[in-house]
Amino acid sequence: MKIEFISEREFDIIAIGRACIDLNAVEYNRPMEETMTFKKYVGGSPANIAIGASKLGLKAGFIGKLADDQHGRFIKQYMAGVGIDTSNMVVDQEGHKTGLAFTEIKSPEECSILMYRDEVADLFLDPTEVSEDYIKRSRILLVSGTALAKSPSREAVLKAVQLAKRNDVKVIFELDYRGYTWASKEETSVYYTMVAQQSNVVIGTRDEFDVMENRTDGSNEATVSHLFKHSPDLVVIKHGVEGSYAYAKSGEVFIGHAYLTKVLKTFGAGDSYASAFLYALISGKDIENALKYGSASAAIVVSKHSSSEAMPTVEEIEQLIAERTKVPLNQ
Ligand SMILES: Nc1ncnc2c1ncn2[C@@H]1O[C@H](COP(=O)(O)OP(=O)(O)O)[C@@H](O)[C@H]1O
Numbered sequence: 001m002k003i004e005f006i007s008e009r010e011f012d013i014i015a016i017g018r019a020c021i022d023l024n025a026v027e028y029n030r031p032m033e034e035t036m037t038f039k040k041y042v043g044g045s046p047a048n049i050a051i052g053a054s055k056l057g058l059k060a061g062f063i064g065k066l067a068d069d070q071h072g073r074f075i076k077q078y079m080a081g082v083g084i085d086t087s088n089m090v091v092d093q094e095g096h097k098t099g100l101a102f103t104e105i106k107s108p109e110e111c112s113i114l115m116y117r118d119e120v121a122d123l124f125l126d127p128t129e130v131s132e133d134y135i136k137r138s139r140i141l142l143v144s145g146t147a148l149a150k151s152p153s154r155e156a157v158l159k160a161v162q163l164a165k166r167n168d169v170k171v172i173f174e175l176d177y178r179g180y181t182w183a184s185k186e187e188t189s190v191y192y193t194m195v196a197q198q199s200n201v202v203i204g205t206r207d208e209f210d211v212m213e214n215r216t217d218g219s220n221e222a223t224v225s226h227l228f229k230h231s232p233d234l235v236v237i238k239h240g241v242e243g244s245y246a247y248a249k250s251g252e253v254f255i256g257h258a259y260l261t262k263v264l265k266t267f268g269a270g271d272s273y274a275s276a277f278l279y280a281l282i283s284g285k286d287i288e289n290a291l292k293y294g295s296a297s298a299a300i301v302v303s304k305h306s307s308s309e310a311m312p313t314v315e316e317i318e319q320l321i322a323e324r325t326k327v328p329l330n331q
């Protein structure tokens with residue numbers, strides 16, 4: 001089964017949300033208290049997804065707000081350097097700062113992220129800075145859930161979704177839940193549900209769908225039966241190394257196995273998965289194959305130090321799919 005996109009547009013994908021900085025522990029396999037050096041990369045889930053998509057050959061654009069400082073300029077320069085259109089990345093004029101994510105790699109299984117996100121520039125994106133002329137030039141609008149956490153970014157995203165729907169741009173919602181940016185789970189649930197119901201494709205982990213539903217121990221079947229009463233045609237629910245499931249409105253269910261890999265750290269899995277999954281869908285591959293591309297891309301990125309710079313090429317993904325063993329489902 002394939003997802004149909006509008007055929008010709010200048011951009012394949014425009015992402016909206018945060019473009020920030022990751023500071024990844026250079027000395028890993030130890031707690032952050034003992035980490036003395038960190039390496040700087042561009043980060044932020046939607047920026048990572050746009051970078052991954054661009055490296056795979058998609059024409060990508062970005063809507064976001066950057067701090068007027070060295071970090072903001074580094075991000076813009078890096079993203080432009082990998083081929084992303086940065087014309088709609090506006091620069092904050094009110095002294096807000098770039099969001100930072102320090103990563104702790106205690107062991108391959110035990111990773112965490114310490115985020116500095118108070119008053120960050122990306123959450124000050126204003127609805128007036130979201131342009132219909134820009135959005136209508138794309139086939140996909142990729143929305144990051146974190147951009148809904150606070151106003152005015154929240155309204156900017158809601159406007160972008162409306163404009164996408166008005167212009168036949170497919171809305172892909174990556175739940176991307178980061179608890180500390182939200183006032184409460186009740187609030188998250190309200191905005192996640194609102195945007196998920198309007199999206200064409202919703203992607204998230206099982207835990208993130210539980211946040212959307214404001215419950216614990218939800219089931220994939222209940223999630224999709226609710227969402228298929230609304231706009232989504234496809235819902236992708238990820239279960240870490242245990243793989244992922246794509247549910248189509250037609251009733252078909254597709255399974256994506258993870259690939260065995262030498263894990264350095266677990267973060268970056270979701271963003272690399274999303275970029276390669278969307279690349280495959282937009283390149284006309286069926287959902288089964290798109291799941292393989294997503295899983296293979298994640299297997300590569302979790303074996304490397306960064307999320308953004310580690311994003312693979314199509315050749316690397318296809319080679320891994322051809323050669324690598326799949327993780328059995330019950331692991
Ligand atoms: N330890 C791992 N080894 C190999 N692949 C992994 C591993 N963890 C995650 N993946 C792959 O990355 C995908 C997304 O991972 P997941 O942890 O569910 O998302 P997120 O990073 O958004 O929390 C999974 O569906 C799987 O294919």
Ligand SMILES: O=C(O)C[C@@H](O)[C@H](O)C(=O)COP(=O)(O)O
Binds near residue numbers: 022043
């Ligand atoms: O999203 C962020 O702000 C931090 C990311 O840049 C970081 O690389 C990360 O956590 C990615 O993890 P993922 O969501 O598992 O892909």
